[in-house]
Amino acid sequence: LGRKLNAALSSLNRAPIVDEKVLDTLLKDVCAALLETDVNVKLVAQLRQKVKAKVKASLESGADKGKDVNRKSIVQKAIFDELVQLVDPGVEPYKPKKGQSNVIMAVGLQGNGKTTTCTKLAVYYQKRGFKSCIVCADTFRAGAFDQTRQSATKAKVAYFGSYTETDPVAIAAQGVAKFKKERFDVIIVDTSGRHKQESELFQEMVQIGEAVKPNMTIMILDASIGQAAEAQARAFKESSNFGAIIVTKMDGHAKGGGAISAVAVTKTPIIFLGVGEHLHDLEKFSPQPFISKLLGLGDVQGLMEHMQDIATQNPDKQKEIAKKLEEGKLSIRDWREQIQNVMSMGPISKIASMIPGLPQEIVQGSDEEGSMRMKRMIYISDSMTAAELDSDGSPFMEFGKDGKPIGLTSRVTRVARGSGTSVREVEELLCQYRMMANMAKQAGGKNGWLQAAQKMQ
Numbered sequence: 222l223g224r225k226l227n228a229a230l231s232s233l234n235r236a237p238i239v240d241e242k243v244l245d246t247l248l249k250d251v252c253a254a255l256l257e258t259d260v261n262v263k264l265v266a267q268l269r270q271k272v273k274a275k276v277k278a279s280l281e282s283g284a285d286k287g288k289d290v291n292r293k294s295i296v297q298k299a300i301f302d303e304l305v306q307l308v309d310p311g312v313e314p315y316k317p318k319k320g321q322s323n324v325i326m327a328v329g330l331q332g333n334g335k336t337t338t339c340t341k342l343a344v345y346y347q348k349r350g351f352k353s354c355i356v357c358a359d360t361f362r363a364g365a366f367d368q369t370r371q372s373a374t375k376a377k378v379a380y381f382g383s384y385t386e387t388d389p390v391a392i393a394a395q396g397v398a399k400f401k402k403e404r405f406d407v408i409i410v411d412t413s414g415r416h417k418q419e420s421e422l423f424q425e426m427v428q429i430g431e432a433v434k435p436n437m438t439i440m441i442l443d444a445s446i447g448q449a450a451e452a453q454a455r456a457f458k459e460s461s462n463f464g465a466i467i468v469t470k471m472d473g474h475a476k477g478g479g480a481i482s483a484v485a486v487t488k489t490p491i492i493f494l495g496v497g498e499h500l501h502d503l504e505k506f507s508p509q510p511f512i513s514k515l516l517g518l519g520d521v522q523g524l525m526e527h528m529q530d531i532a533t534q535n536p537d538k539q540k541e542i543a544k545k546l547e548e549g550k551l552s553i554r555d556w557r558e559q560i561q562n563v564m565s566m567g568p569i570s571k572i573a574s575m576i577p578g579l580p581q582e583i584v585q586g587s588d589e590e591g592s593m594r595m596k597r598m599i600y601i602s603d604s605m606t607a608a609e610l611d612s613d614g615s616p617f618m619e620f621g622k623d624g625k626p627i628g629l630t631s632r633v634t635r636v637a638r639g640s641g642t643s644v645r646e647v648e649e650l651l652c653q654y655r656m657m658a659n660m661a662k663q664a665g666g667k668n669g670w671l672q673a674a675q676k677m678q
């Protein structure tokens with residue numbers, strides 16, 4: 222989806238003039254891309270109407286000042302805003318609070334990824350200082366408790382369940398009571414699913430809900446079921462009035478559009494995306510960054526959050542970096558440190574797509590290729606002297622009389638030779654570093670940084 226939307230928008234950028242015909246073609250492409258991923262037909266038609274109306278109103282008010290370049294950004298912004306609307310019901314989801322018990326209940330059909338997601342959630346909150354645990358209230362599926370036990374043990378979170386008790390309501394109540402007494406902050410109740418939406422299942426959800434009184438009920442939706450997601454969400458909404466959605470299996474060539482339509486139908490926000498089978502394959506979801514990433518504009522906010530996660534281990538260092546960013550004094554050494562942080566954060570392709578301005582090979586290549594390229598960036602900086610690392614890159618540049626860079630110094634050749642790379646690669650690294658540093662300087666601060674990054678596209 223992202224690639225198609227991206228292509229549609231770049232064809233807009235290439236169009237010499239922006240008239241009705243260009244807009245129509247663009248909207249046709251955008252809508253086709255959305256339909257292909259199973260976004261509800263009605264929603265797509267609405268989006269098209271709204272974008273057209275918005276652009277028309279803007280143009281009539283003369284906001285383009287007769288210039289095509291302004292017209293382009295009006296069109297782009299209208300599409301961006303409407304795509305954001307599609308995934309943003311305008312409702313704030315519940316946020317667990319420290320120092321109290323927060324009961325979270327997961328519902329959804331069998332195979333949608335409830336048990337996996339419960340463990341991921343427990344790990345997510347545990348990492349953020351919430352004492353977390355899982356209650357397995359699935360007595361329907363043989364081996365359900367074993368699955369919870371195994372994954373919870375692996376994740377090092379507490380769990381509760383039973384091999385003998387057959388009443389899911391009783392287990393849920395016992396488990397939650399026990400963990401509340403033990404002062405757990407986040408208590409996640411995993412429930413059973415069935416293959417079909419049966420009245421028996423919905424009754425069970427209602428009863429468990431009454432027994433544990435969840436602060437938040439989350440519907441777990443599988444991205445790969447396409448259009449069916451909508452009907453499922455509707456049915457669950459009636460029985461368990463969930464307040465949040467997690468869409469799983471967004472890795473793979475998922476038709477996530479169906480699940481996106483579920484947001485609009487149930488007016489419920491998505492809070493996370495499941496992006497793999499492993500414990501850490503859980504991404505926080507926010508509408509704007511999601512669409513931004515989808516359109517190839519990067520996700521600086523998400524990146525910042527990732528960095529902050531890492532920074533909790535070293536808050537002083539991160540404060541220093543933030544200050545440097547703001548003052549436009551980020552050195553090559555700082556930039557290298559950030560790359561190393563990125564490398565420690567997980568699969569490169571996922572992280573890289575959040576960083577605006579990274580070469581496409583890293584963003585779209587395989588993880589091995591991506592991490593290879595990142596490693597080469599580290600090798601290159603390893604061959605720099607301490608003074609060079611602490612600089613803003615100027616020792617590598619030759620400047621003309623007017624102070625503008627006119628070429629590279631022989632230091633570049635030395636670094637290329639020392640690191641076993643090429644002059645071109647060293648040059649590239651310097652370019653990327655400068656881009657980041659300039660962006661930060663122009664924007665002065667992390668919020669402005671996002672805007673600057675988006676403007677650069």
Ligand code: GDP
Nearest residue numbers: 331332333334335336337469470495496497498
């Ligand atoms: P439940 O029946 O709803 O509890 O579903 P499970 O948690 O047992 O998951 C069903 C299958 O989906 C398992 O094989 C999981 O590994 C897989 N799964 C869950 N979440 C994801 C995800 O985000 N990505 C991928 N690729 N697989 C997932």
Ligand code: MG
Nearest residue numbers: 335336359365
């Ligand atoms: Mg399960």
